Amino acid sequence: MPDSLSNTPLHQLTIAELLDGLTQKHFSSEELTQHYLARIDRLDSNYNSYITVTAERALEAARAADNARTENKAGQLAGIPIAHKDIFCTNGVRTSCASKMLDNFVPPYDAHIVTKFAQAGAVCLGKTNMDEFAMGSSNETSFYGAVKNPWSTDCVPGGSSGGSAAAIAAQLCVAATGTDTGGSIRQPAALCGLTGLKPTYGRVSRYGMIAFASSLDQGGPMTRTAHDAALLLNVMAGFDERDSTSAQNAVPDYTATLNNSLEGLRIGLPKEYFGEGLSPEIEKAVQAAIKEFEKLGATVKEISLPNTELAVPCYYVIAPAEASANLSRFDGVRYGYRCENPKDLFDLYTRTRAEGFGDEVKRRILIGTYALSAGYYDAYYRKAQQVRRLIKQDFVDAFKEVDVIAGPTTPNPAFKLGAISDPVTMYLEDIYTIAVNLAGLPALSIPAGFMQNKPVGLQLIGNYFAEAQLLNIGHQYQTVTDWHKHTAPNIE
Numbered sequence: 001m002p003d004s005l006s007n008t009p010l011h012q013l014t015i016a017e018l019l020d021g022l023t024q025k026h027f028s029s030e031e032l033t034q035h036y037l038a039r040i041d042r043l044d045s046n047y048n049s050y051i052t053v054t055a056e057r058a059l060e061a062a063r064a065a066d067n068a069r070t071e072n073k074a075g076q077l078a079g080i081p082i083a084h085k086d087i088f089c090t091n092g093v094r095t096s097c098a099s100k101m102l103d104n105f106v107p108p109y110d111a112h113i114v115t116k117f118a119q120a121g122a123v124c125l126g127k128t129n130m131d132e133f134a135m136g137s138s139n140e141t142s143f144y145g146a147v148k149n150p151w152s153t154d155c156v157p158g159g160s161s162g163g164s165a166a167a168i169a170a171q172l173c174v175a176a177t178g179t180d181t182g183g184s185i186r187q188p189a190a191l192c193g194l195t196g197l198k199p200t201y202g203r204v205s206r207y208g209m210i211a212f213a214s215s216l217d218q219g220g221p222m223t224r225t226a227h228d229a230a231l232l233l234n235v236m237a238g239f240d241e242r243d244s245t246s247a248q249n250a251v252p253d254y255t256a257t258l259n260n261s262l263e264g265l266r267i268g269l270p271k272e273y274f275g276e277g278l279s280p281e282i283e284k285a286v287q288a289a290i291k292e293f294e295k296l297g298a299t300v301k302e303i304s305l306p307n308t309e310l311a312v313p314c315y316y317v318i319a320p321a322e323a324s325a326n327l328s329r330f331d332g333v334r335y336g337y338r339c340e341n342p343k344d345l346f347d348l349y350t351r352t353r354a355e356g357f358g359d360e361v362k363r364r365i366l367i368g369t370y371a372l373s374a375g376y377y378d379a380y381y382r383k384a385q386q387v388r389r390l391i392k393q394d395f396v397d398a399f400k401e402v403d404v405i406a407g408p409t410t411p412n413p414a415f416k417l418g419a420i421s422d423p424v425t426m427y428l429e430d431i432y433t434i435a436v437n438l439a440g441l442p443a444l445s446i447p448a449g450f451m452q453n454k455p456v457g458l459q460l461i462g463n464y465f466a467e468a469q470l471l472n473i474g475h476q477y478q479t480v481t482d483w484h485k486h487t488a489p490n491i492e
């Protein structure tokens with residue numbers, strides 16, 4: 001760790017810097033973990049970013065990491081305090097998915113990535129808040145209450161991984177996991193001034209990740225920097241035979257190419273991403289970022305993704321359809337919430353689900369069940385699948401001309417809590433992120449400026465399995481800009 005950092009408070013350091021400090025024994029993981037736990041204890045009531053804090057387990061893991069380091073057996077993230085979105089099953093620790101339905105659910109096993117992080121020596125501080133069953137863009141649908149954006153506590157942090165984003169932005173962990181079905185890593189990363197990567201579908205195992213829409217769901221890292229995201233992805237990515245859609249492709253070292261030159265990189269700007277609905281100040285920030293890429297040697301051209309406007313309607317058939325099937329398992333019989341004194345089996349099912357699910361989840365189940373029902377399946381579900389194919393083809397065609405696609409992550413910065421009550425307006429917040437999930441592509445959101453003192457995100461969409469390239473581009477941008485170094489005001 002450079003001397004210049006030796007007086008920096010621990011919570012301001014990145015993973016890369018903390019790993020240096022731990023290796024050089026400037027501090028131990030136990031000290032670092034204590035430091036973060038004390039901050040959570042003192043400050044999280046301002047943000048509500050954690051649902052569960054696992055202090056004792058964290059300290060035990062920290063001591064184990066310190067011992068491993070002394071014995072030269074330290075894993076890649078030994079002693080680094082992270083948090084998991086409460087959608088990832090954790091053996092012996094409540095995993096609620098922010099729903100009353102799973103408020104009492106303690107899984108008997110770990111999700112694949114939870115195991116991977118534990119094997120790498122990472123210390124899990126706890127489980128972060130989220131929209132119920134990951135349905136939302138504002139983190140207001142959580143059974144445990146809304147999460148507040150550290151940049152402006154009367155605003156939303158984005159969703160559904162809003163707890164993870166707020167926890168990092170408030171420096172209550174150095175990094176966290178998220179999941180992204182239609183934007184839930186990138187959008188909260190954008191609204192909280194962070195780096196968030198949605199990997200290619202299948203790159204990160206979904207085993208033990210509570211299912212929302214299985215053909216879209218993908219876990220990924222949320223961090224302050226692209227470098228830290230590479231360190232996390234090194235641990236998360238890889239084949240897992242327990243997920244039938246897990247990709248067999250070899251996993252590169254994502255840190256190895258961070259310093260590649262961007263000379264000759266071809267960037268495409270989809271004209272549909274700069275149209276009506278985009279805040280002019282966000283557009284300005286994105287254009288300024290593009291200028292930086294040009295200075296770094298990239299060339300830029302306009303492209304078209306002609307089916308862009310179909311992405312949100314297509315998603316809101318497919319995602320609820322898959323959700324309605326996935327959520328049918330919550331019936332009060334096997335695990336989770338059960339209503340009091342059911343009269344009979346039908347009463348048990350209906351009352352359990354009526355009482356256990358929140359309004360947005362019910363809305364999705366209703367839409368999905370309708371879209372899948374006999375007589376409507378062809379008109380809605382099959383049609384949406386056909387549209388999905390066209391959306392994917394737009395990207396396949398675009399990647400014949402360019403290496404990467406750039407644009408805004410969101411049309412607006414963080415909005416006020418309670419400001420959007422109409423579901424369709426809320427759904428349109430994901431207008432630039434959703435098509436990426438429908439196509440199964442990877443995409444990175446990085447901080448690229450401010451609008452009304454709130455962070456603005458730049459989205460970079462890559463070709464299949466181009467995570468290393470996205471992280472390289474993100475890292476190069478972060479070596480010539482300092483947006484990612486800004487911290488929310490009033491962070492102690």
Ligand code: GLN
Nearest residue numbers: 134135136181182183184
């Ligand atoms: N906001 C979108 C939705 O509500 C996406 C959520 C997500 O990516 N999990 O479905």
